[in-house]
Amino acid sequence: MQGLAPLYALLQCTGISTITCFKLADYLSCELSQIPSQPxxxxxxxxxxxxxxxxxxxxxxxxxxxxxxxxxxxxxxxxHIILCTDEHYPQTLLQVSDRPLLLFAEGNIELLACHQIAIVGARRASEIGKQQAHNFAQQLALRHWVITSGLAQGIDAQAHRGALSAQGGTIAVLGHGHQHTYPKHHCVLRDQILKAKGCVVSEFLPH
Structure with missing residues (x-):
């Protein structure tokens, strides 16, 4: 994959944030992938x-x-390994100044380009709160919105389940690499998302 090595090198550089990477590219008048090879x-x-x-x-x-x-x-x-310069990189993230240089995804990455609504909330949510999250996600999914959440316990899990109950698309954004599922018992939910042609995505290295 052309361009992966220089972006990986930027990620490994101590003291350089993603915002700094983009500022460096502007200062040096070059592409991100060209920064490491500059004089x-x-x-x-x-x-x-x-x-x-x-x-x-x-x-x-x-x-x-x-x-x-x-x-x-x-x-x-x-x-999938998605570079910030790839066509599959989410267009909404391009508006974020500290957007990830790389994304690592499993499943249907076409969902990343769809209209999405994020439903997130407390892990120790009330039963009423969890039911409302499920219902909101279900109704929005029936109207062809992709439901994005964090695979966490509580509201997040119910948002994913609500979308799945409507046979809609859902994206789980991990706060860690793909080698982990947290909480562990959400491995089942993660598998259900992928089997339903959903997507699991992370900005963290998968190993």
Whole structure:
């Protein structure tokens, strides 16, 4: 995948936030993927230290190969590595200044381009609150809205279940890498989302 290595290098660079990455690209008048290969003098003038430049130019072949291995290990579920420059990168995220450079997704990434409504809330929600979340998600899904939530206990889980009950699309945004499911017993819900042609996405490395 062209462009993955330089974006991965930017993620590994200590003290450089995603906002800084975009500012660097503007300052250097180059694409994000071209930052690591810029002349050292230009990178120094942009405010990077020699230690940061060394990190940008380190050999990340092995961890990148692990990413490709994660992508290839999927059985009956598609796995995707989405660069912030890819056509499948969510257009709404492009409006966010500190948007992730990379996204890691399982399932139907076409949902990322659909109209979405996020339903999130308390983990220790009341029974009435959980029922309302379920009903809202169900009714919105029936009207072809994709329901986005965080796979957490409480309101989030009921939002996903409400969308599934209407045979609608739902996206689970993880707060960690794909190697984990939290809470653990939501592995079942996660599988249900994927089997229903939903999507599970994270900005965190999947290993």
């Amino acid at each position: 050292i003098s230009n990178l120094l003038s942009a405010g990077l230290t020699r230690a940061q430049i060394a990190q940008l130019r380190a050999d990340y072949t092995q961890p990148i190969e692990r990413l490709y291995a994660w992508q290839a290990q999927a059985n009956d579920i598609d796995r």
